[in-house]
Amino acid sequence: MAESTENQFETGTVVYDPASDSVGEYQGKAGPYALLRPVGGGREWEARPQSLRPATPGERLSAGVRAANSRSFHGSQEPSAPGTDPGTRPGPAPVRDCAACDDLAALRDDARARHDGSAETDADVLLRRHQLRYHAPLLGLRDSALVPDASAGAEYETACTECPAGSGARRHPADVEAWRHGHTRETGHARYRRTVADYAVYESQVSVP
Ligand SMILES: [Zn+2]
Ligand SMILES: [Zn+2]
Structure with a gap:
């Protein structure tokens, strides 16, 4: 029983850390430690x-909502009024192969299955914010104030969590995948940390006729 396996979480899994009484996304191992990051981004710890265990749906949702609220653009809260306009918008679809999208979409589907309209709306808001932040160029999303910088494309990067190797920043996710396949084939390493960076420009809101 003491022989519980290490590396028990997939990168991106939302876990509960009792020592800090916090919920974070599992990023991989850092020496003897597990590296966690606040849901939605921030300083890792x-x-x-x-001591870690998977976070409950409730814990994941409240951590995500906190993250979303703490970084809401120019102070305006995204409307998350429970069940005000059910079914008027289909809700964002998860981006393929993105653990965070999958997680948030699963949260939404759980809520929908429980007929918890409030939790469903919250999950949709989180998914939308996450996608706006990480997949804007991919999905062609726009925010009224934060506009994807078309002159600087997104950068994709994967780093092995079992050795110092990394893909470096690439312009296309397929290049990162190719690197990852090669590295896994050469080394057997199977755990990676993936990041997508995109550039955005804040624009003051100008009314267009
Ligand atoms: Zn995503
Ligand atoms: Zn490696």
Whole structure:
């Protein structure tokens, strides 16, 4: 029983760390520690891997909502009024192969299955914010104030969590995948940390006729 396996979480899994009483996204191992990051981004912290457990849906949602609220653009809260306009918008679809999208979409589907309209709306808001932040160029999303910088494309990067190797910043996700396949084939390493960076420009809102 003491022999519980390490590396028990997929990168991006939202876990609960009792030492800090916080919920974070599992980023991989850093020496003897597990590296966690606040849901939605922020400063990473180290946790004892053996003490972690998967966060409950409730914990994940409240951590996500906190993250969303703390970074809401120019102070305006995204409307998350429970069940005001059910079914008027279909809700964002997860981006393929994005753990965070999958997680948030699963949260939404859970809420929908429970007929919890409030939790469903919250999950949709989180998914929308996450996609606006990480997939804007991919999905052609726009925010009224934060406009994707078309002159600087997104950068994709994957780093092995089992050795210092990394793909470096690439212009296309397929290049990162090719690197990852090659590295796994050469080394057997199977755990990676993936990041997508995109550039955006803040524009003051100008009314267009
Ligand atoms: Zn995503
Ligand atoms: Zn490696």
